Ligand code: AMP
């Protein structure tokens with residue numbers, strides 16, 4: 449079987465690695481790939497947003513299945529283009545990808561189908577934004593309608609921050625046309641957790657739980673990033689919460705999209721806040737999370753190529769996925785200056801040694817290979833991932849390996865998983881009554 453993966457980051461490296469590991473006979477191609485991905489796949493330098501050229505490539509190489517990593521090609525209609533040309537691809541069509549590419553679409557869809565999400569209003573100018581914010585009170589959240597690489601969400605805790613946010617959208621037009629419509633929504637408090645599933649348009653197969661860490665700084669402070677680390681299981685969603693999310697969010701979304709004649713095929717990712725009133729959807733993504741995917745793929749036992757090929761045909765022919773009992777962790781090593789402006793070009797040391805650590809896999813997110821070795825070529829540079837018998841073991845292995853890798857200004861959060869493990873300590877000492885399954889659970893079908 450010939451498989452093409454679209455994308456070039458750590459998630460796509462992990463996808464190519466998994467495809468190679470679970471189906472050794474598969475021929476794996478990746479576009480645009482990266483120097484790191486070239487270690488496990490044949491890389492073709494066509495950018496992820498060149499949808500016509502990608503379809504030409506799939507036709508010329510006689511690709512049996514294309515898997516899409518990032519959101520941009522999905523929002524541009526890469527799936528429509530492939531399908532119109534009779535090429536098999538796993539992902540949502542452009543209309544269904546609006547669950548991620550339009551916050552207004554996603555919020556109104558959730559409202560129509562009673563899927564739990566923060567109360568909101570769609571506004572078109574500063575005056576409407578002020579009125580909506582006054583209705584919700586501070587703190588309040590403002591979100592650009594269109595894709596903004598994770599930067600289109602502004603939280604306002606004070607009146608001054610609110611004024612700045614409104615000016616950013618409507619005066620400075622920081623988000624361009626993507627900010628013509630803005631969602632103003634109620635601020636939610638709680639623990640964030642992501643749920644990811646695969647849909648063939650009718651059914652949803654849940655992946656194991658995962659948690660990512662979005663802020664640059666330890667203790668979840670500082671600006672949002674693409675993600676500084678992740679682990680699976682999440683350790684924060686108990687079995688009953690997972691069941692509730694599956695029913696009220698994941699299955700409800702797939703059923704709602706099908707009922708609206710806009711079926712959702714692809715990876716469905718719900719970013720949720722676990723509030724005192726129950727889980728509430730913050731956002732949908734129509735792809736695998738990065739770096740959640742890296743941790744999840746370390747645990748996934750199924751043959752992804754065969755599964756997604758069946759999904760692309762409209763029937764997974766199975767009702768559940770199998771995950772190893774082991775836990776997995778992924779640590780992101782980022783460049784100096786990330787996320788504002790990454791400093792590129794630094795020489796990376798220690799990569800070979802780290803890669804020999806037991807249970808460790810290293811995926812490349814932003815590196816380049818030069819005659820003298822690997823150098824920093826992006827904001828998120830490397831993903832050091834590890835499996836272990838439990839979360840503590842997986843994290844320890846990942847940190848031991850990650851600390852061998854260095855370059856000037858390298859950033860690594862030292863607290864990935866820490867709060868989850870602290871909760872586990874409290875639980876083991878019998879101080880609280882956190883249910884056992886909170887710590888070791890995984891969602892299953
Ligand atoms: P989003 O892209 O919608 O997931 O928003 C990015 C981040 O902003 C989330 O991961 C949350 O940390 C935060 N956020 C979004 N919506 C809310 C909300 N209603 N209340 C509190 N925080 C939020």
Ligand code: GLY
Pocket residue numbers: 660674675733736737738739740
């Ligand atoms: N890790 C969050 C995302 O991929 O959007």
